[in-house]
Amino acid sequence: MSDRLLVKPAQAAELLSVSKRTLYNLMRTNQDIRAAVVEVPGLRGRFLRVDLIRRAVERLSPFTEEAQ
Secondary structure, eight states: OOOOSSHHHHHHHHHTOOHHHHHHHHHHOOOHHHHEEOTTTEEEEEEEHHHHHHHHHHHHHSGGGGGO
């Protein structure tokens, strides 16, 4: 994904190749994605932890290396 630790939702959506609306829906409905949301005191808006997003996508992915 990225070497950054935190990304804005728009950047996370771009990295995941989904729309911002889809990402916000995932943030609302998916517990793994919701766990990646961080609010930094003193900064406006939400951020997402890249490592937790990566894990969430791996868990959502139907293809795993074990299936090979």
